[in-house]
Amino acid sequence: MATPPKLLIAASGTGGHLFPALAVAATLTDYEIHWLGVSHRLEADLVPQQYPLHTINFSGMQGKTPWAKLRPLWQFLGAFWQTRQLLKRGQFQGVFTTGGYIAAPAILAARSLGLVAILHESNALPGKVTRALAPWCTVVALGTPASLPYLAKRKANLRVTGTPVRPNILHPGPLDLPIPPTVPLILVMGGSQGAVAINRLVREAVSQWLAAGAWVVHLTGQNDPEATAVQHPHYVVLPFFEPMGPLLHRADLAISRAGASALTELTLTGTPALLIPYPYAAEDHQTVNAQVLVSAGAAEMIPQAQLTGDRLGQIILEWLRQPQKLQRMAANARRLAVPDSTQQVAGLIRSLIPPVEP
Numbered sequence: 001m002a003t004p005p006k007l008l009i010a011a012s013g014t015g016g017h018l019f020p021a022l023a024v025a026a027t028l029t030d031y032e033i034h035w036l037g038v039s040h041r042l043e044a045d046l047v048p049q050q051y052p053l054h055t056i057n058f059s060g061m062q063g064k065t066p067w068a069k070l071r072p073l074w075q076f077l078g079a080f081w082q083t084r085q086l087l088k089r090g091q092f093q094g095v096f097t098t099g100g101y102i103a104a105p106a107i108l109a110a111r112s113l114g115l116v117a118i119l120h121e122s123n124a125l126p127g128k129v130t131r132a133l134a135p136w137c138t139v140v141a142l143g144t145p146a147s148l149p150y151l152a153k154r155k156a157n158l159r160v161t162g163t164p165v166r167p168n169i170l171h172p173g174p175l176d177l178p179i180p181p182t183v184p185l186i187l188v189m190g191g192s193q194g195a196v197a198i199n200r201l202v203r204e205a206v207s208q209w210l211a212a213g214a215w216v217v218h219l220t221g222q223n224d225p226e227a228t229a230v231q232h233p234h235y236v237v238l239p240f241f242e243p244m245g246p247l248l249h250r251a252d253l254a255i256s257r258a259g260a261s262a263l264t265e266l267t268l269t270g271t272p273a274l275l276i277p278y279p280y281a282a283e284d285h286q287t288v289n290a291q292v293l294v295s296a297g298a299a300e301m302i303p304q305a306q307l308t309g310d311r312l313g314q315i316i317l318e319w320l321r322q323p324q325k326l327q328r329m330a331a332n333a334r335r336l337a338v339p340d341s342t343q344q345v346a347g348l349i350r351s352l353i354p355p356v357e358p
């Protein structure tokens with residue numbers, strides 16, 4: 001029997017990098033998939049039960065002075081060499097990566113061996129690695145056409161595919177939370193690690209919403225020591241909730257950071273959102289992400305610095321009083337959705353690294 005093609009997936013760090021890669025991997029059942037990551041990030045929890053995880057020691061090229069850049073440069077060379085040996089000894093046919101710093105050794109190692117390198121960039125403002133290495137990739141798949149101008153001057157093979165999401169976003173089952181079916185529901189979510197600053201604002205605002213008859217599901221992340229400071233039977237506080245599809249579908253509106261996966265999910269579920277971009281994100285890329293939804297009339301954005309708990313409370317109360325506004329935003333969000341993104345990205349991989357004929 002012919003052996004299946006071997007693909008190395010390089011996706012590391014946060015849900016925003018891992019969930020799209022896992023969604024694509026799940027459709028490539030006729031491939032032998034291995035994973036490239038680091039030992040202390042989310043992939044160490046999510047990947048090993050499904051795919052062999054190979055870890056390298058590399059945490060990006062940060063460092064402001066040339067001197068401070070030396071250590072990461074050294075680390076990068078080690079990571080590049082380790083990845084190259086892995087690809088060569090394992091006889092891989094190519095690499096698929098969702099960007100971030102791990103993409104650099106993965107793409108360069110693959111190309112140095114003449115192998116296929118496929119990069120998916122979910123952010124509207126492509127990350128530094130994507131901007132630098134796009135021309136080296138066999139193909140670059142983009143989450144949104146808003147990225148095209150940033151890469152126009154690079155000689156890169158670009159395709160707009162949308163961003164893959166977990167199956168439960170596209171096919172949500174019933175919501176497994178004790179929320180009555182007809183009450184207004186506000187969902188609060190940070191990124192995959194929560195958002196302590198939003199949590200604080202929400203705790204100041206939540207009593208106004210509860211008094212108005214709304215229920216609130218607040219996904220706080222694992223790192224907020226004050227997470228359970230406010231208690232109320234209609235205020236459901238969870239550190240993390242995996243089946244986001246049913247929850248996003250049920251919510252009347254969301255208050256969210258503006259990571260690329262969260263925004264993709266809001267468009268697919270047609271959930272109106274107030275976006276509060278993470279102010280310290282690299283190159284303020286969450287603001288650029290948010291602008292895509294705002295200019296389509298699918299969301300509104302407020303910088304964190306302009307918000308108080310009271311102001312957040314008032315804005316959301318206003319929204320709850322305007323169901324037509326919410327319906328309009330929901331329809332505008334759905335117009336941005338790309339439901340077959342996983343198939344599009346998997347199709348690119350299949351066309352460049354063909355599976356074995358049965």
Ligand SMILES: CC(=O)N[C@H]1[C@@H](OP(=O)(O)OP(=O)(O)OC[C@H]2O[C@@H](n3ccc(=O)[nH]c3=O)[C@H](O)[C@@H]2O)O[C@H](CO)[C@@H](O)[C@@H]1O
Nearest residue numbers: 014015016191192219240241242244259260261262278281
């Ligand atoms: C702080 C920061 O720089 N974050 C970046 C990080 O993603 P980060 O993971 O922070 O944010 P994303 O919005 O891209 O992804 C969050 C993911 O976690 C899921 N989720 C969240 C909470 C929860 O309880 N359950 C759950 O499943 C969301 O549904 C979503 O799928 O990489 C993304 C992709 O490059 C970027 O767009 C983000 O800007």
